[in-house]
Amino acid sequence: MHGLINRSIQSFLRDTYGDALWAAVAQECGVARSGFEAMLSYDLALTETLLAAASRHLDKPRAALLEDYGAHLASIEPVRRLLRFGGIDYPDFLQSLDELPGRARMAVEDLILPDVDLRPGAAGRFAIVLRNGWDGFSYALAGVLRTMADDYGALALIDVAPDGSTLRIDLLDESFAEGREFRLAAGAA
């Protein structure tokens, strides 16, 4: 598992639940308190152990924890910006999701995300099927998509189907609210 993922889970736990929770979970999993290095690689089993420990401490199911993690991830400004590049508006952003694994690899060569297969349905409904990757990404992506809906000012219902790899999106209103500003040039006033 790429260090970026582990490190972002670490930041999510620390930012949301505090240093004490992170320290307890880290110790249980044999991770140094300083945590993970974003640019190194770790065993996937360690990520699962980490999530299991956090889930136990917080009395929260793994799926819910991962969705919250995804929502938090998309709220981190540099990540939010890189995601916003994907689309002019929310429908455009959703349509560009099959490029997501390619975009991720363009940014960080060894960050491997599952294949994304977008299937439009009737009247604003979409299904997204993830394949060939860690199943945790499905729940994380659901969280990401919820945060991005807010970011673009859209109103959408998003959940993960019982199969754990299909996301169901019901786009109710693509311009429900103003949405957050996004300037193409980084560091612009």
Add this chain to the structure above:
Amino acid sequence: MDGVPPDVTYGLRGDVLTRLMPMAAVVSPSGHIRVAGPTLSRLHAGVPLTGARFLEVFGLIRPGPVSSMAALAALAGRRLLFQMRNPAATPLRGHVLPLEPASLAGGGLAAGGLAAGGLAEGGLIVNLSFGISAPGAVRDHALTHADFAPTDLTVELLYLSEAKAAVTEEMKALNRRLHEAHQDAAQRALTDPLTGLGNRRAFDEALLRTIAAARRGVPFALLHLDLDHFKAVNDTLGHGAGDQVITAVAGMLKSETRAGDVAARVGGDEFAVILAGQRTASAIAGLCTRIIRHIERPIPCSEGTARISASIGVCLSPEGFELAPAALIAISDAALYESKRNGRGRCTIRPALRDQPDPDRETPPQG
């Protein structure tokens, strides 16, 4: 091209043209801008481009300046570099292609701004883009997604540029952390954990450096100190007290030696010191006496009071002289052995060089 004859002309309305190429301009044979793409117009900060003279707004930098439309037309198909004459001096990559004048009957470019009732006049079409100056230009002119055609890769370039910057920052931070960790580890490898003095490895490295300096004319002395009656402390007061005694002795050595000297713990109750620089035998003898006296003062420990002494052997190395480390250590060891043999609690000084004037061979502590 497959099957389509190259001389077929296509009608393209000006607004279609500029949506296809938002940074294109159609220039009349007289050099006036007839049509300008919306993004190009945004670079011109609100001043309409239509009607302006192309070569007054855009200077040709490469291959070099031109002053006529004919000269510009002669560069058709070549890769050109323009610079916009706006305050930002935006560099723009581009190419020009000729537009054929079209007959009334046929198709042709029907561009806005034609003289009323005039024929489609020909001239040049210029297409421009940012190249690697894109990030700066997008920032300077607050351009958005909508300013680029869907096929344009500028947005992809900006994404890549931003992602690369983020990754580079992370790599630099990782390198810093690794470097610090490495330095910490290297430091620990050279340090005695109990006393904080250098350990045997640190001492060996320091001795090599000192010998190299001696080659360049810096004299030094090598001091080997062994505690007397230390085993009794461990036996009667315990190892906790033993550690406290060692720590106390290390402190004494630190305070009795100068900044350029190197003190190290090289064994359980053994210390070595490199005394740098010129010192007379009697100065060294005086130093050893002070050290031994200091060590002989009762040392309070949590388990009781420790009473120890020390035996010292010194090897004096004059300037310009060089012996291998092992040989120097052997001489100071032999001097130490002599101190032990002659009753302990004393210092023996030996020259490294056989025909050095022999200092006082044995200096018992005074009083």
